[in-house]
Amino acid sequence: MHETKLRLIQTGLALILARGYNGLGIQELLDETGIPKGSFYHHFEGKEDFALQVVDAYMAQAHALLDATLGALDRPPLERVRSFFEAVREGYAAQGYLGCFFGALGQELSGSSEVFRHKIEGCMATIASRLATCLEEARERGDIPASTDPAQMANVLVNAWEGAALRTRLVRNGDPLDGVLDFCFAAMTAR
Amino acid sequence: MHETKLRLIQTGLALILARGYNGLGIQELLDETGIPKGSFYHHFEGKEDFALQVVDAYMAQAHALLDATLGALDRPPLERVRSFFEAVREGYAAQGYLGCFFGALGQELSGSSEVFRHKIEGCMATIASRLATCLEEARERGDIPASTDPAQMANVLVNAWEGAALRTRLVRNGDPLDGVLDFCFAAMTAR
Secondary structure, three states: OOHHHHHHHHHHHHHHHHHOOOOOOHHHHHHHHOOOHHHHHHHOOOHHHHHHHHHHHHHHHHHHHHHHHHOOOOOOHHHHHHHHHHHHHHHHHHOOOOOOHHHHHHHHHOOOOHHHHHHHHHHHHHHHHHHHHHHHHHHHHOOOOOOOOHHHHHHHHHHHHHHHHHHHHHHOOOHHHHHHHHHHHHHHHOO | OOHHHHHHHHHHHHHHHHHOOOOOOHHHHHHHHOOOHHHHHHHOOOHHHHHHHHHHHHHHHHHHHHHHHHOOOOOOHHHHHHHHHHHHHHHHHHOOOOOOHHHHHHHHHOOOOHHHHHHHHHHHHHHHHHHHHHHHHHHHOOOOOOOOOHHHHHHHHHHHHHHHHHHHHHHOOOHHHHHHHHHHHHHHHOO
């Protein structure tokens, strides 16, 4: 990716996470990055296109984390699933516990924009689907009960996590994330 | 409450839930309600004060639901806790599954406004605290394991619920709510 475009996306992600999509002004983004307006419109059609490409960049990061954690085949599948969430948690900590970019944008825009609603739902469904594959492996090994529906379980995990991420944004620490993870993983393996 | 004020609050709640705080214009609210600007500023200092009073009104509804559900003493405590969430779910359904007003406002504004961050966290903590009292009753009766920490458990429930409410907003149906509730309640009572 072009260095200018990358810088706009990285700065835009941080600004949207902090202030929301409607709280972001393109001029502010240009001021912050020192990039001229012409360059912005060379790379993006406008604010919506920009935000959609920020979503794509955030999703690429999520895929990279999923590759690294779920792909660590020397570890049992359930540990790999948990390590994905732990890695996401580290990312939140580095940002000062502002929560999840998908959650923030999904909450703010999915009431008013079908484009963003479908875009963010697609991201969450994709993450859940990749986690489900690993949970299916855990089920086959007998690490979670045979009655567990991996797809359903993966969505419960993603959804509970998103709520914990919101609470994290409110309290600005990681306790809600640990609480939900500990509960879900204890419950998943209980029989 | 004055009828004009009540109408502004009810309409404002629906508009903010759909489009967000930054997506709401005061003029739009006045157009929608047919209430003159002078009346708005008679009841509210400005947009922030207005939104804070909408939060108070939504919280009053939450307290009323908690009173009705947790106070139904002829039912076992765990059923009362679940019936609170079921009642909230009915409210979401009536609004077309736009999720939770606290969650939406908390996500949008808690990155940029300490006022809203503390306000929304206070609401969530209060709801969790009321649920915890009922969970403590369940623990004393042996309906959930003695090792359960009611306060911690109540926060996990509220947080997981909030994430399910966000997902509901994305998919526009109640499935995520049922998924999280079923999982949490089965897990809570498992031993």
